[in-house]
Amino acid sequence: MTLNILGCYAATPRSFTNPSSQVLEINNHLFLIDCGEGTQVQLRRNKIKFSRIKHVFISHLHGDHCYGLVGLISTFRLLNRESELHVYGPKGIKEIITLQLKLSNSWTNYPLYFHELTSKEPQMLFEDERVSVETIPLDHRIYTNGFLFKEKPGDRKLLVHKAREYNIDVSLFNSLKKGKDVTSETGELIPNKLVTANPVPPKSYAYCSDTAFYPQILPQIKGTTILYHESTFLEDRANLAAPTKHSTAKQAATIAKEAHVEKLILGHYSTRYNDLNLFKEEATEIFPDIELADDGKVFQFD
Amino acid sequence: MTLNILGCYAATPRSFTNPSSQVLEINNHLFLIDCGEGTQVQLRRNKIKFSRIKHVFISHLHGDHCYGLVGLISTFRLLNRESELHVYGPKGIKEIITLQLKLSNSWTNYPLYFHELTSKEPQMLFEDERVSVETIPLDHRIYTNGFLFKEKPGDRKLLVHKAREYNIDVSLFNSLKKGKDVTSETGELIPNKLVTANPVPPKSYAYCSDTAFYPQILPQIKGTTILYHESTFLEDRANLAAPTKHSTAKQAATIAKEAHVEKLILGHYSTRYNDLNLFKEEATEIFPDIELADDGKVFQFD
Numbered sequence: 001m002t003l004n005i006l007g008c009y010a011a012t013p014r015s016f017t018n019p020s021s022q023v024l025e026i027n028n029h030l031f032l033i034d035c036g037e038g039t040q041v042q043l044r045r046n047k048i049k050f051s052r053i054k055h056v057f058i059s060h061l062h063g064d065h066c067y068g069l070v071g072l073i074s075t076f077r078l079l080n081r082e083s084e085l086h087v088y089g090p091k092g093i094k095e096i097i098t099l100q101l102k103l104s105n106s107w108t109n110y111p112l113y114f115h116e117l118t119s120k121e122p123q124m125l126f127e128d129e130r131v132s133v134e135t136i137p138l139d140h141r142i143y144t145n146g147f148l149f150k151e152k153p154g155d156r157k158l159l160v161h162k163a164r165e166y167n168i169d170v171s172l173f174n175s176l177k178k179g180k181d182v183t184s185e186t187g188e189l190i191p192n193k194l195v196t197a198n199p200v201p202p203k204s205y206a207y208c209s210d211t212a213f214y215p216q217i218l219p220q221i222k223g224t225t226i227l228y229h230e231s232t233f234l235e236d237r238a239n240l241a242a243p244t245k246h247s248t249a250k251q252a253a254t255i256a257k258e259a260h261v262e263k264l265i266l267g268h269y270s271t272r273y274n275d276l277n278l279f280k281e282e283a284t285e286i287f288p289d290i291e292l293a294d295d296g297k298v299f300q301f302d
Numbered sequence: 303m304t305l306n307i308l309g310c311y312a313a314t315p316r317s318f319t320n321p322s323s324q325v326l327e328i329n330n331h332l333f334l335i336d337c338g339e340g341t342q343v344q345l346r347r348n349k350i351k352f353s354r355i356k357h358v359f360i361s362h363l364h365g366d367h368c369y370g371l372v373g374l375i376s377t378f379r380l381l382n383r384e385s386e387l388h389v390y391g392p393k394g395i396k397e398i399i400t401l402q403l404k405l406s407n408s409w410t411n412y413p414l415y416f417h418e419l420t421s422k423e424p425q426m427l428f429e430d431e432r433v434s435v436e437t438i439p440l441d442h443r444i445y446t447n448g449f450l451f452k453e454k455p456g457d458r459k460l461l462v463h464k465a466r467e468y469n470i471d472v473s474l475f476n477s478l479k480k481g482k483d484v485t486s487e488t489g490e491l492i493p494n495k496l497v498t499a500n501p502v503p504p505k506s507y508a509y510c511s512d513t514a515f516y517p518q519i520l521p522q523i524k525g526t527t528i529l530y531h532e533s534t535f536l537e538d539r540a541n542l543a544a545p546t547k548h549s550t551a552k553q554a555a556t557i558a559k560e561a562h563v564e565k566l567i568l569g570h571y572s573t574r575y576n577d578l579n580l581f582k583e584e585a586t587e588i589f590p591d592i593e594l595a596d597d598g599k600v601f602q603f604d
Contacts, residue, residue: 011376011377011380012377012380012381013342013343013346013373013377014343014346015343015346028502037339037343037369037370037373038339038340038343040319040337040339041316042339043317044315044316044317058492060406061402061405061406062406062408063372063373063376065372065404067339067369067372067376067402068339070369071315071339071365074313074365075313075314075315075370075418078313079315080316090405092401093407095399095401095405096405099394099397099401099581100363100369100398100399102366103363103392103394103397103398104362104364104365104444105362105444106364106365106441107510109524127429141407142406144405172400234484268511
């Protein structure tokens with residue numbers, strides 16, 4: 001599981017920071033999460049292959065999370081994309097994109113599907129044999145979802161030497177990996193656990209931005225491997241966080257602690273702060289394992 | 303008259319080039335011309351004060367000329383802009399912007415006016431005592447206008463020593479600057495030309511992008527001081543220029559020559575070319591005074 005941060009700053013633009021966008025690589029899928037202005041250039045700079053992106057998840061319709069989408073969709077057309085693109089986002093996103101494509105007479109030459117969201121309950125958006133993606137309803141000024149990406153448990157690990165000891169035919173190895181008991185060549189029933197070990201524990205990633213402090217998400221994200229939680233402000237500006245429905249670093253850390261996640265990544269910093277270490281210092285008082293997102297940073301979770 | 307090139311490359315994005323956008327400073331006005339994705343960041347990088355921009359001119363609704371507009375308009379709101387903003391562009395631009403502001407619940411807190419264009423004839427968009435701006439209808443795949451910015455002639459230059467020689471009272475100096483004849487203190491009628499000189503010739507700037515080779519614009523841009531004309535391709539790709547309704551460097555130079563402009567600036571280069579000098583070489587064979595636009599370049603015309 002690899003996370004590429006393309007942009008992790010709040011809306012006000014600066015010369016060398018980017019609004020929200022990131023790419024999660026998980027079990028060979030490349031998921032684009034949010035798409036602020038400039039995302040396509042950030043994809044280029046971070047050498048991420050445009051053609052590998054097949055699913056885009058938009059948290060909400062504030063510009064710093066979606067104004068780069070129409071440009072990316074248009075560029076896919078210029079690059080003669082053929083494969084499907086699926087966009088998941090709040091109701092309205094289809095109208096925004098299609099209006100612009102229509103008025104520029106640039107309809108896509110590849111299949112483009114919109115999955116518009118309105119539910120305030122968690123909702124499964126995508127699922128195959130390797131991963132699932134569901135919404136995490138958040139509390140922001142407009143309708144907003146986070147996203148929870150989960151690996152599915154892999155096969156059990158076959159202990160080959162043990163399987164041979166028990167005289168199990170090679171043709172049964174696949175059944176063993178799937179957790180089944182098998183019969184040895186001598187006719188003996190071999191319980192699966194004698195010749196296999198537990199699979200690598202599946203990993204998960206929760207993206208929560210933008211949101212006020214919202215403990216209602218705790219049951220859903222409990223035990224998540226990695227939590228990305230916005231921390232637009234420090235506690236010194238808690239008076240701004242509340243009315244704008246953003247979080248402080250301390251609040252993000254509180255969510256991480258109570259959800260018993262393994263690691264918390266902070267991001268969506270207000271551009272009024274020049275020293276990101278202040279976010280880490282504030283959060284570490286509550287929760288120990290903190291990382292700071294930054295544009296162009298790559299996190300490998302192995 | 304100063305021209306800041308914020309972006310001058312065609313649509314396909316690269317890591318370090320920008321789509322069309324430029325700022326023309328003329329007689330104290332700051333006019334933003336086109337607004338591709340990333341324009342607000344380019345404004346920051348080029349240290350152009352956001353608040354000085356009061357008029358935005360959009361040539362057409364292809365994304366590389368307008369996808370940065372909604373972000374800029376949103377940022378003006380975040381920066382608590384109070385002054386009016388006027389947007390001139392093809393019909394549809396108002397719907398594009400207002401739909402996005404509505405869905406993000408981020409209506410501007412400053413007056414925002416759209417002036418939607420449909421005419422295929424030249425049209426005066428803005429005029430005050432110092433400058434005028436009119437459309438230059440172009441020939442592209444969708445409805446497109448260039449823009450012609452003209453300084454108005456300034457006052458005549460007063461030759462103070464001459465005026466004193468002819469015993470003209472100081473209170474009449476303003477009338478002299480306005481070109482009027484006056485009466486001296488000795489009662490003599492003094493023809494204006496004896497005590498004034500011609501004003502600095504007014505300058506003009508024509509922005510023509512995107513367009514096929516389109517000699518119909520010649521009467522309108524004849525004698526223009528500076529012509530910015532797109533040259534998406536070189537002659538080696540004339541076969542691409544025609545169907546996409548773009549121009550080659552040679553065609554741009556032909557327009558410059560036949561319009562008797564003083565200087566031609568080339569831009570809107572296809573990102574397939576790595577050496578911009580090839581554009582200059584091709585154009586110089588037709589017209590001598592060529593400049594190459596490039597992102598971040600500033601042209602001073604004094």
